[in-house]
Amino acid sequence: MPNKPAYRLYVDDPVYKNILKKEEKVVFVDRFENADFILFTDESLLERYREYKQAHPEYSTILFATRYRLLKNCKDAVGALYWRKGRPQLLFLKPRLKHHNIVLPTMFKKFEIETL
């Protein structure tokens, strides 16, 4: 997909940044309003997001969490990737995906659930 534009990602955790910087299709942005995706890695980012959202109620973007708790606490997050009992866990919430009109490829369908 050479012509597909790069995804603009907001992430402030340097570890994740370091991992994702090799991805050609990912461009880091430093403002929420410029981001296609926000990757939540801790509670402080969630707090800042809430503040921003309060100030800009019309703002909408795709959120993805790296912890189960973050996914649970943020109703805007569409899914999460986290560790549970030494095993990687990937899940997406169907209603939230629908809200953003996101259709996952077939290989990820098994990770879609209705409720947490």
Next chain:
Amino acid sequence: MQRNRLSRVIFIIIGAMLLFMSYLQYAISQTTESIKTLEVTKAQEFAGKIERYLKTEIKGDSLVAYLDAHPEKRHEIDKMLHAFLTKEFRYIFLLTKDKEGYYRFLLDASIDEPVPYRSIFFPNSDVYDQVYRSGIAKVTKQKEHTEGIWLSLLYPIKKANKTQMLMVVDLSEAYSENLNRLNDPLIRIVKYMQFFLLLSILLLIYLMYNYTRMQKALMTDRLTAAKSKYFLNDFFGKHTLDAYNMIMIDIDEFKSINARFGYEEGDRVLREFSKTVQEHLPNNAFLVRNGGTEFLVVIPKNTVQIVSFSQNLFKLLKEKVYVVENEPLHITVSMSVMDVPEGTSSLQKAERVLDARMLEVKNLGKNSILFVGKHDVLNRTYSLEQVRYMLDAEQLICLYQPIIDNQTEKAVRFEVLARLIDKEYPDKYVTPDQFMDVIKGTSQYLKMSKLVLREAFGTLQKYPDIYLSVNLDLNDLYNTEVMSMIMEELKANRLMADRLSFEILEEHEIKDYDRVVTIFKQLKMYGSKIAIDDFGSGYANYSHVLHLDIDTLKVDGSLIRELSAMPERTEILLRSIQTLARGFGCEIVAEFVSEQTIYERVKALGLDYSQGYYFGKPQPIEAYMASLK
């Protein structure tokens, strides 16, 4: 045979080493496996205990419904489960399946990392479903992308005949590593052993390869591509000798080819000679180079008729033309052929017989072929009993070999040579070397000497114009019984005693010349002559001439034979013997004159007499008397 046995032994050793290596590998994997089984069994025991505890604590038929309804009980059970967490068990948790078929957390032993009740869990393995469905516990090795987990025990908890929960007991990877560390020294030792075994196998293979290569090189003569002596010995280590016939071939006068054309051309002739012989051989026969220009042909008995085959081969080799430096060259060969008798087992003995026959061919003037009778191999040496039987039956014959006056070229004397007759092989006389050793010092020697002297005097009486000489060992003359017998015979035939010579052979150094002087005086009492046999070799030395009254010196055959190989040096030696003989008034007889060239040289030197196959082989006296007439 030795080679094959060695190869077999080496292969067996290599096989045993490989088996041992595999066994070590198997043993070490079994040890690891048994450790794993032990740990899994322990985990199952824990799981069983937890199951019993849960069933006691949770009331009602639906375990899940009870837990849903009693959050304080969940907390209590979680705490109890926490007690089961050890360094072996990293995680213990219980799952159930919701209506949609997703796994949900019910209980969790990890207090410091608690999981929200009924939160979702994706196991990423089909085994979970299998266990849930079948209700049979299973151990699964976690796929990649897990953290710190070695094995997982999936243990179903059933109630009312239905799996209600799935207990997951994760065995810690760190603990597995710890177990492996305990096992490590053993594994390391096994690895070292395997390494050294492998090294030994490689070394054995290398040694065997070198050994085989060396064996191959030893088996073939490099120059002629014929087989080597080593091959021959090895071959008759595996095969019975009497299943084969043998032909010994020696190229005549090969030195002259080397001298004339050089060694390189000589080698080429040898190669071509070997090729010619090998091309003529039947299947399974082979040619061996004994060394120098001597070869041995070994032929299986059932392939060819040995006499006609060897005669054809002889003819072929004689007619073969070699081209050396653009000149045609013929070579001649001497051959001795043996139809190896049944029961013959000694290769060395058979070769000796062939050698002896070869020597006869050489003495006859080379370029000839002689056959060996069965007798030569089977009974080369006779026992005292056998000789006694033959002497009692007077199965003794005297053969005569002429001694020629070099001036007149006429036979002036005959040497009397005793032979016994073995009735089993009447056409083959038994020569002294086959029986003399066993009868020396016995009454049979006396008997034989008496028979020989009587035969000699009988011949002298029958043919008044001839002279004879008989052989005596000086050592025997020290025996008074022998001496008395001789003196009696001389006295009885004193009129003919002056036509008789005694050829004295001395095998030991003479220490008491006075005694020998007395013996010789007695022997010469009736006019007999004394000759020293084999002069110039062994103990027959110059001191004899100095101390004893000798009439004739018979120059040793080995010196005369050298006239052909080293004429100039031998002539110097013979001239010195001649001067000595002249000085002491002795006559000289050259022995072993086997060919004309030697005779010409002997004659040119002015030696008095010649004896050898050139003039005639030992035969009954009648044969010579008929030709003299």
